[in-house]
Amino acid sequence: MSVDAQTVRRIAHLARIAVSEEEVGPLQGELNAILAFVEQLGAVDVEGVEPMTSVTPMAMKKREDAVTDGGRAREIVANAPETEDHYFLVPKVIE
Amino acid sequence: MSELNELTLAEARDGLRARTFSARELTQAHIAAVEKARALNAFILETPERALAQAEVSDAKIAAGEGRPLEGLPLGIKDLFCTHGVTTTAASKILGGFEPHYESAVTANLWRDGAVMLGKLNLDEFAMGSSNETSAFGDVVSPWRRQVDGVVSEARIVPGGSSGGSAAAVAARLCLGATATDTGGSIRQPAAFTGTVGIKPTYGRCSRWGTVAFASSLDQAGPIARTVRDCAILLGSMAGPDARDTTCADLPVPDFEAAISRGVKGLTIGIPKEYRVEGMPAEIQRLWDQGADWLRAAGATIREISLPNTRHALPAYYIVAPAEASSNLARYDGVRYGLRVPAGDIVGLYEKTRAAGFGREVRRRIMIGTYVLSAGYYDAYYVRAQKIRTLIKRDFEAAYADGVDAILTPATPSSAFGIGEMASADPVEMYLNDVFTVTVNMAGLPGIAVPAGLDGQGLPLGLQLIGRPFDEETLFAAAQTIEDAAGRMTLPKPWWA
Incomplete structure (x- = not known):
């Protein structure tokens, strides 16, 4: 499989990365080089093989359903570019 | 002082x-x-x-x-x-x-x-x-x-x-x-x-x-x-x-x-034949043989083994790793921390921030990851790569079940290159650096790199030992044996100071 210029623009939008028209061509070439490299996996027989979900056999750790942390609003917004009253500020999204 | x-x-x-x-x-x-x-x-x-x-x-x-x-x-x-x-x-x-x-x-x-x-x-x-x-x-x-x-x-x-x-x-x-x-x-x-x-x-x-x-x-x-x-x-x-x-x-x-x-007395060390890759410099092969000899001399048994899915590890990695990266790096959106490039609407803010904030290689990997996870491609790429990961892990499990305690390989397919020397190469050529190491991550195993000698240009070369899950101790023991045999690496005099 290889990607065309339109697909590059679509992926960039899905990834929320602005791509200029001059960048589309080179990106298309680079992505196709990587896709050509991984193409060989299509020939591997994976019939009946389970996809890996955990690299070491382990049961997911669980803990008691209790509040263990919190009350850190000031710390959480401390690194935000724009905040007001412990809220993150973004451009208007709802009219 | x-x-x-x-x-x-x-x-x-x-x-x-x-x-x-x-x-x-x-x-x-x-x-x-x-x-x-x-x-x-x-x-x-x-x-x-x-x-x-x-x-x-x-x-x-x-x-x-x-x-x-x-x-x-x-x-x-x-x-x-x-x-x-x-x-x-x-x-x-x-x-x-x-x-x-x-x-x-x-x-x-x-x-x-x-x-x-x-x-x-x-x-x-x-x-x-x-x-x-x-x-x-x-x-x-x-x-x-x-x-x-x-x-x-x-x-x-x-x-x-x-x-x-x-x-x-x-x-x-x-x-x-x-x-x-x-x-x-x-x-x-x-x-x-x-x-x-x-x-x-x-x-x-x-x-x-x-x-x-x-x-x-x-x-x-x-x-x-x-x-x-x-x-x-x-x-x-x-x-x-x-x-x-x-x-x-x-x-x-x-x-x-x-x-x-x-x-390493009494240990069995596996030498995987699939790691003998085409175009590998003769001095790396020589060092690998030398490493096996050192371990044998210290009492280990050396045995050739097969890890047949080795060659699939690197391509599978370049599906799994970018896929997970595209998901993990979604958090950098100019809202909660870090760089923000203002725009009139929220999508514009995300797109401009991420275009300005991420470098070329990171953007490339996020886009590959986004593509392999996107509707219609998920099964063909991501699920298939995760199945291949299961096969890679089984190869190691079979070797360990067969009595192998650790596996010896070269650490890299070459010594270090010059800054800028790979700039014109396509991304895959740079990725090949990880051909001997990436299998270990795919299988979740421990791996240690230990210096073993210099190449003809006077640059260091290393050997890698791969162990059973949670058996780093055997790796430390075997790596120490190599360090003792090779002698501590003489590091460069400080020309930079």
Whole structure:
């Protein structure tokens, strides 16, 4: 499989990365080089093989359903570019 | 006192305990070495005041007879570990001036044990790279130089990546040891390129909590140091259970330092025939054979084994790792922390921020990951790659079930290359650097790189040992055997100072 210029623009939008028209061509070439490299996996027989979900056999750790942390609003917004009253500020999204 | 930075971590520890010198003197020697080595660009941030304050505490502890395991030992921290109140960048512009309000589990363990922080070390942006040329803070320069016809060339050499700052700083004696991380080879490849020792422990041995995520099912922290013993000491402090990382194993940390003197008598070491790749330099094959001979001479049985799915590991990795990265890096959106490029609407803000904040390699990997996870391609790429991962892991399980205790391979397919030499190559050529290391991440196994010799250009070459899950002790024992046989690597004289 290889990607065309339109697909590059679509992926960039899905990834929320602005791509200029001059960048589309080179990106298309680079992505196709990587896709050509991984193409060989299509020939591997994976019939009946389970996809890996955990690299070491382990049961997911669980803990008691209790509040263990919190009350850190000031710390959480401390690194935000724009905040007001412990809220993150973004451009208007709802009219 | 400047020669104090030439000590190994174990020697420095013993010297502090015997009060031959103080933690303050040891730290000052390292701060001076760091200041003189700025040409290497190994540090993104130097923290000398903090180091001296910690050293003062250490001297008081030692005086009171309350010295902890790493008391007063100056270390460098890869700038992928969040450090409380100290800027953490992941070598990316997108984190802006991010100052964590928490400490990563691994670094918290080091400070608990009395270590001293010299600063934050350079790396490839978000740990994506094999040469430390993708950092937003510039390339790291290796302390090593090539010899061409017996003359030392001034051409700058890469230290490998992504833990290039860690490897360069350790090789240049700017710190006694360093933290590093390994997603596809990012501890072992730079260690091999710089004549240092690096171990990626079993997935789950170290907590990932507070370490900037790249590919969560592959990422593991580990140390880079100048000797096998030093790595064992550091891993003993870095590792351990942590309830905040659900994939962190609830297992006690063995005495890794004690394991180095076990030897390899009676062990069976596998030599996987599939690692004999086409175009591998003859000197790497020779060194690999030499490594097997050293282990045999020390009492191990050497056996050829087969890991038939080896060649699928690298392509499968370049589906799994970008897929997980595209998901993990979705959080950098210009809203909660880091860089923000204003725009009229929210999507424009995301797109402009991420275009400006991420470097070329990171953008490329996010886009590949987005593509392989997108509707219609998920099964063909991602699910298939995860099935192949199961096959890769089965290969190792079969070898271990057949009585193999550890596996010996070269660490890298070549020695270090020059800065900029791979610039015109397509991305896949750079990815081939990880051909011997990436299988280990895909199978979640421990792997250690240990220096074994020099190539014809005078650059170091390393061997890799791969172990059973949670059996780092055998790796330390076998790596020590190689270090003893090869002799400690003679590191380059400080031309940079």
